[in-house]
Amino acid sequence: MDDNTHSDVIVIGGGAAGLSGALTLARARRSVLVLDDGHPRNAPADGVHGFLSRDGIAPSELVGLGAAEVTGYGATILRTRVTSARPDGAGFVVGTDSGRTFTARRLLVTTGLVDELPDLPGVAPRFGHDVLHCPYCHGWEVRDQPIGVLGTGPFAAHQALLFRQWSDDVTLFLHTAPAPAPDESEQLAARGITVVEGEVAALESSDDRLTGVRLVSGRVVPVRAVTVMPRFTARSDVLTGLGLTTVEHPMGIGTHIETDDRGLTAVPGVWAAGNVTDLLAQVIGAAAAGVMAGAAINADLIADDTRVAVERHRELQQSHVAATGLPERGFAATAGELR
Incomplete structure (x- = not known):
């Protein structure tokens, strides 16, 4: 090159x-x-x-x-x-x-x-390992483990219901997400998903493994994986x-x-x-x-390429007629002439 x-x-x-x-x-x-x-x-x-x-x-x-x-x-x-x-x-x-x-x-x-990840301590360093965003990409790897869903927008309840397919221990941390609508609250309760109010302060880790979600109140909820919804x-x-x-x-x-x-x-x-x-x-x-x-x-x-070739072919036809006086019918240019 x-x-x-x-x-x-x-x-x-x-x-x-x-x-x-x-x-x-x-x-x-x-x-x-x-x-x-x-x-x-x-x-x-x-x-x-x-x-x-x-x-x-x-x-x-x-x-x-x-x-x-x-x-x-x-x-x-x-x-x-x-x-x-x-x-x-x-x-x-x-x-x-x-x-x-x-x-x-x-x-x-x-x-x-x-x-664009939530600006919280502990999120970025663990993204792609035990901080996840796609259940189909990573759900199997955290199956049957306590999973926290970090709420940051209107899809928080939806995300919690998705990850419930891979674990029966799912906690939705509302953080900055709006409170679930009545029908969403009913769905979350029916699926056994715990909803925790209050903002999250940080994710905590030990021995290079996620261990919990710490709230601004100081409470720590044990989890082994957290799912986020980036922008x-x-x-x-x-x-x-x-x-x-x-x-x-x-x-x-x-x-x-x-x-x-x-x-x-x-x-x-x-x-x-x-x-x-x-x-x-x-x-x-x-x-x-x-x-x-x-x-x-x-x-x-x-x-x-075909458009250019047709234009070149027509030019050669016209040159052939002008040079020989013969009709275009039967004219065939060689590959070299068409280049």
């Missing part, structure tokens, strides 16, 4: 969505460059779950295997941070923190999101030069980039896949979205 800075597609972000899109495009014989800064969202997690045939794999191992497959088909992966992206004629220019710039006909944005913020700062802006998610859980069902954004030539657009996608869902976007980009490039 040192001597070739132009690609059919630049993929910004090398997680499950980006690598899956790159794999699809590379197998379609497209020149692909993946730019990734090496800081995936799920790096703190003990394992990736719900990914068929790879359940429990370490996030770094999954990315490593995917990167090997992508480069095996001829794509290039560079560890660098993208600092800018802008349209340039029929394509795009992407700048990096190394000072190098790259150009491409199309862009696939898979930059992911940032989990999800799409990583999109680099895309302002493209005219892309994030919008509030319809569920009010964060910001994302809007796309159609195949990942096309409002900017022609720019696709997005994974958590940057689908805030609730698990790893396998992000990977699937990357495949769909990759296929859509290839189809768009085929249409562009």
Whole structure:
């Protein structure tokens, strides 16, 4: 890539969505460059779950295997941070923190999101271990243990009812969440979920293991896991030069980039896949979205290639008629002439 800075597609972000899109495009014989800064969202997690045939794999191992497959088909992966992206004629220019710039006909944005966690002592250091947010990603690992639900918004009761599937010892700490509605209170009581009023002061740990939730009142409730509901913020700062802006998610859980069902954004030539657009996608869902976007980009490039080929073919037909006086019928250009 040192001597070739132009690609059919630049993929910004090398997680499950980006690598899956790159794999699809590379197998379609497209020149692909993946730019990734090496800081995936799920790096703190003990394992990736719900990914068929790879359940429990370490996030770094999954990315490593995917990167090997992508480069095996001829794509290039560079560890660098993208600092800018802008349209340039029929394509795009992407700048990096190394000072190098790259150009491409199309862009696939898979930059992911940032989990904005509750600002409480003990939350951030344990996130991805015994401080969790997704029952389908981590519920099995904390099954049958005392689980605390840290209430921070209107989905607190819903989250408590979800985690009740994995344990019969669930406590909802209202913290800053609104009091449950009457029907929610009835549901929580029917499922045996304890509701604790009052704000939480901190999470307590011992021997590198979560042990309890300490309230502002000083009371400590023993737990082995705590679930939180972060605010999800799409990583999109680099895309302002493209005219892309994030919008509030319809569920009010964060910001994302809007796309159609195949990942096309409002900017022609720019696709997005994974958590940057689908805030609730698990790893396998992000990977699937990357495949769909990759296929859509290839189809768009085929249409562009065909348009150019038709224009060239017509020019050669006209030149043939002018030079020979013969009719266009029966004219066939060689592959070399069409290039």
